[in-house]
Amino acid sequence: MGKTADMIFGEHITSDDDRPTSECDIKEVVRSMFSGIGGAEESKLHVAARRGNHELVRSLLSGRPIKPRQLHIDMSRHPDLSFDREEFYGEITEAGERLARESLNRRDKFGCTSLWIAASRGHSETVRVLCESGADLEIPNVKAQTALFAAAKHNHVACLKELLDAGANPEGSILNLSTPIYIAARENFVEILRLLIKYGADVNGRNANLIGNSPHFGSVPLYMTVVYRNFECFKLLILNGAELQTSSNDKSRGSNAVKAVLRHQCDVRFLKLIALCGGFQHGDRTYIDEAAKVFGQFRHGQSSMRQECVAFLQELCKQPMKLTHLCRISIRRSLGHNRLRSLKDLYLPASIKRFLLFTELLRDEVSI
Known part of the structure; x- marks a missing residue:
C-alpha cells in the first residue's frame, strides 16, 4: 500500500527499512482519522486562522454575532482593519456561544482544525488564542498529524512552544507511524528538537523497531541524523541518552x-x-x-x-x-x-x- 500509506500517515521516509513501524488496526485508524469530516466545509474560523488574524479569531470565539457586512470583507485587502470597534459586535447570546464552541474544534475536508491550520502556518498568536479558548490539542488531520506535528514539520518554533506549554503531547498522534522528533532529526531542526526533548519526547522514537530488548538502529531518530549528517541534532540526541x-x-x-x-x-x-x-x-x-x-x-x-x-x-x-x-x-x-x-x-x-x-x-x- 506504498503511496496510500504515505498519504494516510503523512511522511515519506528514506526507505521501507528506515520507516518506524507499529502494529495497529487499519480500519480503526482510518475510521478515527476521517470521523466527523464527511462533507465538512471551511468555516470562517478556519479562514481567520489561516490568515493569522488572532483578533478576528478571538471575536468569532466570543459568542458575539459579527455584523453581516463584516463577514464578507476580504481580510487580505484590509490587513490593518481593527475589530475592537463596538459597531462590529452585537450582544453575546446563548446561540452565539454554542456556535462558537461547535466551531472551535470543527474539522475541514482535510481533517484540519483551526488550531492545526494556525500551527502549520506559523501564526503563534492565533495558536495562543485558540489554546486559551480550550481547543483540543490532539485532533489529527487525515494524515494523522496533530497540530504539534504540523508545527514541528514546518519548523515553527514559537507555535511549537505555545502548544507544548498548553500541554500538547510531544509524541504526536499514536495513529501516525512517524513522530515529531523523528521529523526534526531528519530535517535538522535543532531548536524544534531541543524543545521536544525538553518537554519529554522519547529520544529513541516512540515507534522504534525492537530486536530483542534493543531498538534496531535503522528505526531510531539518531539514524536520520547520521543519514543526513545533521551533527547538531545528532549531538542533542546522543547527549540526552x-x-x-x-x-x-x-x-x-x-x-x-x-x-x-x-x-x-x-x-x-x-x-x-x-x-x-x-x-x-x-x-x-x-x-x-x-x-x-x-x-x-x-x-x-x-x-x-x-x-x-x-x-x-x-x-x-x-x-x-x-x-x-x-x-x-x-x-x-x-x-x-x-x-x-x-x-x-x-x-x-x-x-x-x-x-x-x-x-x-x-x-x-x-x-x-
Missing part, C-alpha cells in the same frame, strides 16, 4: 551507529561522540577491527572523512579512556535516558552535574 547499544541486523549495512557513520561518510566528530557516550565496548577490538576492515576495503565513495574515521577506530584501542569518562558512561547507562533529565535536580555539586550532562560539549567541539 539516545540508545547506542542497538541490535544488529545482518541484512542491513547501516544497522548500527558505527557502520552507519562510515557508510554515510560522516566526519570523525560523530565517532568521537559515540566513543564518549559508551558506544564502544572498551578493550574489545573485534567490533572495531571488523568495521575498519569492511569499510577500509571500499573502492567506491572512498573519502578523506571515511579514512579519518577508520584511522580513529584503529587508534581507539591503543590507549585507554580516561577513568572519569568511564565513570560518566557507567552512571549515565545506569540512569537510562528517561531519568537523565532529572539528574539536574539531584543534590550534587554543580560541576559534577555539568560533567555528567556533557554541558561543556553542548557548547564546544568534541574532544576525547
